[in-house]
Amino acid sequence: MTDDAGLRSRTQEFLAANPPATTDRAAFLKARFDAGLAWVHYPEGLGGLGAPRSLQAVVDAELEAAGAPDNDPRRIGIGLGMAAPTILRFGTEEQKRAFLRPLWVGDEVWCQLFSEPGAGSDLAALGTRAVRDGDSWVVNGQKVWTSGAHAARWAILIARTDPEVPKHRGITYFVCDMTDPGVEVRPLRQITGEAEFNEVFLTDVRIPDAHRLGEIGDGWKVAQTTLMNERVSIGGARIPREGGMIGPVVEAWRERPGLRTHDLHQRLLKVWVEAEVARLTGERLRQQLVAGHPGPEGSGMKLGFARLNQEISGLEVELLGEEGLLYEDWTMRRPAKVDFVGRDAGYRYLRAKGNSIEGGTSEVLLNIVAERVLGLPSEPRTDKDVAWKDLAR
Numbered sequence: 001m002t003d004d005a006g007l008r009s010r011t012q013e014f015l016a017a018n019p020p021a022t023t024d025r026a027a028f029l030k031a032r033f034d035a036g037l038a039w040v041h042y043p044e045g046l047g048g049l050g051a052p053r054s055l056q057a058v059v060d061a062e063l064e065a066a067g068a069p070d071n072d073p074r075r076i077g078i079g080l081g082m083a084a085p086t087i088l089r090f091g092t093e094e095q096k097r098a099f100l101r102p103l104w105v106g107d108e109v110w111c112q113l114f115s116e117p118g119a120g121s122d123l124a125a126l127g128t129r130a131v132r133d134g135d136s137w138v139v140n141g142q143k144v145w146t147s148g149a150h151a152a153r154w155a156i157l158i159a160r161t162d163p164e165v166p167k168h169r170g171i172t173y174f175v176c177d178m179t180d181p182g183v184e185v186r187p188l189r190q191i192t193g194e195a196e197f198n199e200v201f202l203t204d205v206r207i208p209d210a211h212r213l214g215e216i217g218d219g220w221k222v223a224q225t226t227l228m229n230e231r232v233s234i235g236g237a238r239i240p241r242e243g244g245m246i247g248p249v250v251e252a253w254r255e256r257p258g259l260r261t262h263d264l265h266q267r268l269l270k271v272w273v274e275a276e277v278a279r280l281t282g283e284r285l286r287q288q289l290v291a292g293h294p295g296p297e298g299s300g301m302k303l304g305f306a307r308l309n310q311e312i313s314g315l316e317v318e319l320l321g322e323e324g325l326l327y328e329d330w331t332m333r334r335p336a337k338v339d340f341v342g343r344d345a346g347y348r349y350l351r352a353k354g355n356s357i358e359g360g361t362s363e364v365l366l367n368i369v370a371e372r373v374l375g376l377p378s379e380p381r382t383d384k385d386v387a388w389k390d391l392a393r
Contacts (some may be wrong), residue, residue, distance in 0.1 A: 007055050011037060011062040020068040029071055029105040037063075038104050042088060046100050071106045074337040078148060079103040079110035083156050086226045090173070090214040099154070099175070109336075111152035112230075113143040113176060113200060114223070118393065121361045123158075123331055124167045124220060125391065128202065130159035130174065137161070137174065137212070139182075139205040145358065149185045149198040150334050152178045156226060157207075158219045163389040170388055171219035175211040182206070191350045193330040195340060228298055230359050239279060245312045245340060245348060246275040252319060259319050267318075271312050278304055299360065299368040306355035309340075313349040320345055 014035050018028055032038055033047045040056050042048025073080055080103070087099055102108040119125040128141025139159055149155070155176040162170035176183070182205035187195030214222040242250050253260065253268060278301070285301055317324035327346040340348055356362040370376040385393055 004055065004058050007040065007049075007051065007058045008062060010035075011059050015062070015066050015068070020063075020066055024151070025069045026105065026107075026387060028069060030065075030101070032068075033101050033104055039084075042059040042100075046088070046096055046216075047104055058257065071104060074339075076106050076109055076114055077337075078152075079108070079154075082112060082230045083110045083154070085214060085229045086156065086173075086222060087175075088111070089225055090222050093269055094210070095175070095213070096256075103154075108153040109151045111146050111149045111155045111178070111264045112226070113149075113155045114142060114226075115145045116145045117142060117199075121364050123223075124171070125388075126158065126160060126171070127393075128157075128159045129163075130172060131207075132161070133206075135209050136206045137172075137209065139174070139176070141200050141202050143202070144197075145188070146185075146198045146200050147196060148336065148356070149178065149200050150187065150195075151336050154178060155200075156213075158223050160388065161219075162217060164387050165217075166385055167383065167388045167391065168220045169217055171223070172216050173213045173222040174207050174221040175209055175213060176202075176205065177211075182204050187332075187334055189332060191353060192347055193327075193332060195334045196334060217381060227360065238282065241276065241279065242272075243279070244275070245309050245316075245352070246272060247341060248345070248348070249312060249316045249319065250314070259321070263320055264315070267315050271308065271315060274308055278308055280281040291299050298375060299365045301367065302359055303362055303365040306352075309352040309355050313345070313352040317346045317349045324349075 005355050014032065014037060018031050020028060023031075036044055036047065036049040037059050038047035040049050040051040040059060041053035043050050071080075084100060084103055088094055091099070099108075103110060113128075114123060114126075116123075116126045116128060118127050126141075128139065128143065130137040130139045137159075139157070141159065145158075147154075155178050157174045157176040158171050159174065160170050161172040164170070178185070182203045184201040184203070185198050186201070188197040188199055189195045191198060249268065250272065281304075282301060285298065324345045326344065328344045338351065340351065343351075360368075367379065
């Protein structure tokens, strides 16, 4: 079953037993997970078959041709792209079986409790505390820029468990129940008018030790798996040619010749080529993932994604002239997912500003690319060997 023909046959047999046209959507997705066709490179019993990651495309093509429903990946993107690979690598067997199936089928939305207002871009300086109390940990602190926290059932959380050691070594990684009465989610209204992000206050939240991922004090190592996968999922999503942000600009250019100028034509050619280069680079990065875990190259993809989206959205507003200044709706809403392509040019222009902050600021990612990809000398850091409690704050 680990070759193209075997997986294609297995998928066709699954479709025959679960016809998409007559099978309830939720039941179809659960059956797909149980058949090992959710993510084929995961182990058997966890939604996969232990097959090469590259063969997922064979399964997806058969399902798409049959009109099968997907699991609404943009709504559950944090769970799929960040929580799941971290749980798979560091979770216990009990944790994998408890969390992965409802995560993949979309029964449970996940969010990420990493960033803090007092730590800025220096994530390792976080101050949320987790104190051991028997078989549980009592957590107190504040997180910020938490996408989808208002809709989430679970969160991946890093907290400081030992302030006596340097900042990178005193962090532990947990799975937090967002329905706990000690969890308070407050909306953060953005420049778009919406509150897609949130700030989250944690007051005496009790997390069982059974919901710890990795060893005590190894949270930074576990978090690196999450962050590397996050940057790949943000900057390396699979899209067709002229998909994503470049699509609406190209469509407007072709359908409305009256908007064209020589200068805009030259700029459109430039960003079209860059968008295609980024798309193909993303394909190459995904092929590299087949052989192992994501590396720092994902930071480069995410960095380019942010810059390109901002350049494309700015060009679109200029192309549309006065029409580009219109904004469809400033209503305060708390959306479950981000929809770049389904909105107007004004929304795309404003929302793209956040691309250089979310998933790691562009400034931090430049350092990562310089040090871990290009091998340049590290920036001087005077706090690497200083206990967290002794750092200036």
